[in-house]
Amino acid sequence: MQIFHSIAELRSYLRSQRQEGKTIGFVPTMGALHEGHLSLIEASKAQNDLTVCSIFVNPIQFNNPDDLSRYPRTLDADCAMLAPAGCDVVFAPSAEEMYGPAQTSDRSSLSSDGSNPSVAYAKPILKFDFGELERVMEGQFRPGHFNGVGIVVSKLFNIVQPDRTYFGQKDLQQVAVVRRMMIDLGFQIELHPCPTLREADGLAMSSRNRNLTAEERPLASHIFKGLTLAKSLLLSGTPPSEVKQEINLHFGKEPAFRLEYFEIVNAYTLQPIDSQAPEDQTALCIAAYLGKVRLIDNLVF
Ligand code: AMP
Numbered sequence: 300m301q302i303f304h305s306i307a308e309l310r311s312y313l314r315s316q317r318q319e320g321k322t323i324g325f326v327p328t329m330g331a332l333h334e335g336h337l338s339l340i341e342a343s344k345a346q347n348d349l350t351v352c353s354i355f356v357n358p359i360q361f362n363n364p365d366d367l368s369r370y371p372r373t374l375d376a377d378c379a380m381l382a383p384a385g386c387d388v389v390f391a392p393s394a395e396e397m398y399g400p401a402q403t404s405d406r407s408s409l410s411s412d413g414s415n416p417s418v419a420y421a422k423p424i425l426k427f428d429f430g431e432l433e434r435v436m437e438g439q440f441r442p443g444h445f446n447g448v449g450i451v452v453s454k455l456f457n458i459v460q461p462d463r464t465y466f467g468q469k470d471l472q473q474v475a476v477v478r479r480m481m482i483d484l485g486f487q488i489e490l491h492p493c494p495t496l497r498e499a500d501g502l503a504m505s506s507r508n509r510n511l512t513a514e515e516r517p518l519a520s521h522i523f524k525g526l527t528l529a530k531s532l533l534l535s536g537t538p539p540s541e542v543k544q545e546i547n548l549h550f551g552k553e554p555a556f557r558l559e560y561f562e563i564v565n566a567y568t569l570q571p572i573d574s575q576a577p578e579d580q581t582a583l584c585i586a587a588y589l590g591k592v593r594l595i596d597n598l599v600f
Contacts, residue, residue, distance in 0.1 A: 300382040302389045306397075306458055309390050313351070313459065321348035325461035325488075327452060330354040330391075331371035331506035332380050335496040339465040340384045342493050351388040351459050352381055358394055359422060360447025366593065371509055390459070394420040397454065423450050429476050435569050436584055437472045437595070440559055445476050452477055456486055464488050469495040469503050471582055471597045475569055495596075497523065503596045510592045518555050519594065522585055525549045526598045529561070529583050534600075539563045539573055550587065559586040559593070566599050 303309040313323065324343030328336050336352075343350040354377055361367035374391055381389055395401075401419035427449035429438070438445050456464070466474050474492045481490060496504045501523030511519060525546050532542045543561060550558040563572050566582040584597040 300378070300386055300389060302378060302391065304391055304393065304396065306392060309388070310458060312388070313349075316349055317460075322463070323347055323459065323461040324350045325455070325459045325464045326350065326352045326386075327455050327464070327466075328352060328354055329356045329370065329506065330377045331373050331509065332377045333496075333504045333506065333508075335467060335469065335504035337380065337384045338496050339467060339493050340381065340386050342491060343463065343465050344385050346463055346491075347461075349387045350385070351390060351461065352386050353390040353392075353455055353459070355390075355392055355397065355451070355455075357397075357447055357451040358420070359398075359450060360444050362441045362443050365591075369510060369591075371506055390455075397451070398423060425450060427480070429479060432472070432476050432479060432569055435472075435564070435571075436560055436562055436586065440586060445473075448473060448476060449480050453480060453484060453486075456488060461488055463491055465491045465493055467495060468492050468599065469505070469596070471566060471584060471599065472569060475567060478567075501527070503594075505594065507592050507594060511589060515555060515590050515592070518553060519589055521550070521553050521556060522587060522594060522596050525561070525585060526583050526596060529563070530598055530600060533563070533581070533583075539571075546585075555589055557588040559588065561585050 301312065303312065324347030326339045326343055340350055340352060354374060356370050356372060358367055378389055398420040401421050427446045429445050433445045466477060468474060478490055481488060498504060500520035502508065502519045508519070528549060529542050529546055532545060542563065546561045547558065550556050562584045564570060564582050564584060565572060565578060566580040572578050572581060580599060582597050582599045586593065586595045
């Protein structure tokens with residue numbers, strides 16, 4: 300497995316691979332890898348000659364500096380998981396490599412990457428606006444988040460130029476936003492959304508789970524229980540407004556949680572489903588704080 304920190308070196312290596320006729324699958328991540336990430340690597344390996352995994356904690360998609368500084372960074376352990384999984388290339392750039400060096404003439408654009416406050420980078424001035432897709436849920440509660448996602452993903456697509464890319468349904472809104480961005484910008488890349496991997500108690504695997512305390516961890520399955528409760532209520536004909544009330548009660552019973560949102564939406568448009576009439580691709584989406592850790596999850600049916 301090859302590890303690159305430099306954009307130029309990665310580009311040059313991938314160019315030579317493409318010239319040999321190899322197809323490239325790409326899995327963008329922020330590291331602190333788990334089995335969920337490895338399932339994306341596996342999906343890419345099954346369809347491509349070469350699999351590239353990027354590991355980059357993208358500072359411009361964090362609207363909360365504490366969340367950024369708490370985000371786990373475990374590059375050596377990540378590489379130790381990726382190599383036996385058959386990943387061919389790891390791309391782990393610094394923020395400065397991705398965005399260029401901070402301009403001293405423009406102090407307001409200086410930002411730390413959280414892991415090393417001495418490392419500054421130039422904040423991009425380009426802004427993505429995903430319209431209705433980002434006025435709800437993550438976009439509503441994390442202002443600027445999808446702008447940061449759009450910039451980093453389009454930049455990574457331009458660097459890697461993959462044939463196929465693999466994203467987890469765990470981040471349902473991210474999939475919808477990236478799908479739309481790829482249409483609007485004309486990326487010739489196949490987007491493959493992949494199912495959410497869960498722990499035995501139903502908790503969706505997430506890098507943030509490792510920030511849960513030993514007391515909090517067993518409580519975390521409350522989220523998946525809420526989603527399955529909501530699904531069965533909807534399927535038995537309960538109106539969406541009543542299902543929402545039930546979910547508020549469900550979280551009210553567990554004071555360690557602070558529910559941020561529970562939404563019943565169309566999985567593609569992300570717009571709320573208000574009627575009882577069953578809709579194809581209904582998505583139930585939750586964000587909740589358990590202690591200091593913000594967890595998201597969803598069920599699509
Ligand atoms: P992250 O490192 O959290 O940015 O995630 C990188 C990719 O892995 C994203 O496409 C996520 O949706 C995906 N992912 C995260 N958790 C899971 C999971 N439990 N199952 C499947 N994919 C996941």
